[in-house]
Amino acid sequence: MAAVTLSEVRKSYGQVPIIHGIDLAVNSGEFLVLVGPSGCGKSTLLRMIAGLEEITDGTIAIGDRIVNDLPASQRNLSMVFQSYALYPHMSVRKNLAFGLVNLRMPREEIDRRVAEAARILRIEELLERKPRQLSGGQKQRVAIGRAIVREPQLFLFDEPLSNLDAELRVQMRVELASLYNRLGTTMIYVTHDQVEAMTMATRIVVLNKGRIEQVGTPYELYNAPANLFVATFIGSPKMNVLAATAAGGKVDVAGLGTLPLPSEKQAEGKISIGVRPEQVTIGAGELTIEGTITLVEYLGSEVFLYVRVASGDTLLVQAPGQSQYKIHDPITLGIDSKEAHYFNGEGLRVG
């Protein structure tokens, strides 16, 4: 197990900067998830930690060793790739053993580790097969197996589940989480899927355009997003954002009415108010809004209502699964000032 420390890490391709000075401390034994929209630099960052991509500036340390100039193989880490990258011409057993053979490990030790990994991942009966004879989920298991036989101090995952179908993805997510609990090794995991991030991470790093937007536990990110980007990126479905003006302890929500600004928050001028779909109450509230349902999404356990309100905005509202709403019905919604998130003109969290 090892901590990973990134300080002022930069990357540019030619003149184009991709990563703009990242400072990040990954604690030993932590499951850290890097999440962000595509093109935000999360994979590049991971590949820089792995040693597959050179860094333009800054330092990366694994444990107390600065690894800037250390080749990937000497960083004592394993990586699981999106395409699995299993060696097609080798059997599963050889795929698992390949890295260990390169380390000139004794035969018995290799056999022991391969058997152990196969047992953990339940791929014992697949050991003699070639990768092309495996299903997607099995390939994924072998790829993870290849990572764990090395018993590294750090695991890196580059969108490992994105090639799997939805059902298998959920299953592998659970297996990865239990694998983490069993090994307790530091893991850095890249994904664009915020559900994966929320469910598996001990801490999440939200990246956008090569910068860190926020680092925190899933709970912190969901309940206290540092800015509008994180607020709308984390949480599914998305948070509702309304334009508003704050003056003298009151917030005037454009076209809808006024809310008292909670006393601990200070804001003046143009702000944004964010309310998650489940925080909008059906029925009157501190701010009561009348609207018309334009779309009903029935998910069984809950219903999502798209409600067009007087200001022209569409609010997404979560209602209990048993409720009977129909398109074009009028509806009354309420927003509570304590439930809402407030963001100033620059999109930063207020209070």
Add this chain to the structure above:
Amino acid sequence: MTEATITPAMLSTAEVARAYREAKAKRAKKAALLKHVFLIITSLIMIYPLLWMLASSLKPDNQIFGDLGLWPREFQWQNYWAGWNALPVSFTTFFWNSTVVTVLSVIGNVISCSFAAYAFARLEFSGKTIWFALMMMTLMIPYHVVLIPQYLLFLNLGWVDTYLPLIVPRFLAGDAFFIFLMIQFFRQLPRELDEAAMIDGCSPFKIYWAIIMPLSLPAMATAAIFSFIWTWEDFLGPLVYLNDMEDYTVPLALRSFISSDGVSQYGPMFAMSILSILPIILFFVIFQRLIIRGIAMSGLK
């Protein structure tokens, strides 16, 4: 056809469909027949010179150009052993010489060209694009243009009258065609394999040796086949560099049957020609399996 007497109403849809299917099957059969006739005729035209050579290798000299028929009136099998020993040096030597030159050339070509291709496809080095362009430009220079400068070079090295001019360049990745062929093949192998191998502790050479090369057997086999054929049947190179009959390769030896004094032994020459193409066929049959196996392996994801 009786269609005129049967009104459409009498025919059920199924019957119409059946009639249509039958007509279609008939047409398809006819088309297939035509296609096969055409292909068989074309193949015969293509293979005729070979058959003629085979037939001539079994005929006495006076029948080769005299007889119109392909089938020999009598089988003169002694053309074969006569041909084998017809020249001052036995064909055992010529075949051995050809084998040495060809085998070394194939090995040299496959190894050196795949090295060069790996460098171009996967490694970063300064001036890569310029080197690549230079290499591609050599593709456009005909062999005959470089022949004389090359001869002078080897003459100054004292290599004329040895096999070195035929073999050494093969170990120096001289054939841009093979390099290009392999670059194209390597490029389509996913880079993540290299990266996984890198993390698994492979040096660039080990990545080539353990990952890229085993996955590129089809490209390697193609290069080996072409390299074999071209070297085995190369006439100009040996003609320029080899002067002593003891050193002759098979194509040079075959030429020696045609003597300037007009007394040529055609039967034995054709017999030896038939023997000389057997290794090519054999090599092709063995190595084309690799090409097929390689195609079957390409389900990388």
